[in-house]
Amino acid sequence: MTLSAVQTNDMALYHYDSCPFCAKTRHAIHELDLSIELRNIQKNHQHRIELQQGGNKTQVPCLRIEQANGKAHWLYESDDIINFLRSRK
Ligand SMILES: N[C@@H](CCC(=O)N[C@@H](CS)C(=O)NCC(=O)O)C(=O)O
Numbered sequence: 114m115t116l117s118a119v120q121t122n123d124m125a126l127y128h129y130d131s132c133p134f135c136a137k138t139r140h141a142i143h144e145l146d147l148s149i150e151l152r153n154i155q156k157n158h159q160h161r162i163e164l165q166q167g168g169n170k171t172q173v174p175c176l177r178i179e180q181a182n183g184k185a186h187w188l189y190e191s192d193d194i195i196n197f198l199r200s201r202k
Contacts, residue, residue, distance in 0.1 A: 121147050121149050121201075123178060123179040123180075124149050124150070124176055124177065124178050124179070125149065125150040125151075125152050125176070125177045126138065126139070126150070126151050126152065126174055126175070126177075127152045127154055127160060127163075127164045127168075127174065127176075127177065128151060128152070128153060128154070128174045128175075129153050129154055129155040129173055130153070130155070132173050134173070134174055134191040135173050135174045137191050137195070138174040138176075138191045138194050138195060139151070141194075141195040141198060141199075142198065145198055145199065145202055147202075149176075152177075154171065154173060163177075164177075164187075167185055167187055168187030168189065172189055174189075174191055174194055175187055175194075176194045176197065176198075178197075
């Protein structure tokens with residue numbers, strides 16, 4: 114991530130290293146020059162619990178989007194996440 118990266122405080126990506134769909138999504142985040150917090154569910158058990166309880170499944174990647182009303186939207190599917198991020202740019 115470069116210093117010029119666009120800050121996206123309202124989002125976090127749940128992922129883990131060996132997942133190819135996560136790698137594709139992280140690559141897109143890098144290409145779009147976005148700064149999104151990465152939450153590794155294999156390295157941090159609390160992140161896994163958040164994903165399970167918030168999104169109702171532990172599939173990764175999943176983008177947690179904090180909405181204006183304070184509620185979280187849990188977006189699954191790498192293609193849908195990437196298309197959403199492209200539309201936000
Ligand atoms: N079609 C999904 C596939 C995601 C997927 O298969 N993720 C795997 C890891 S590579 C996973 O989370 N498996 C465990 C689970 O579904 O709970 C995408 O493109 O994001």
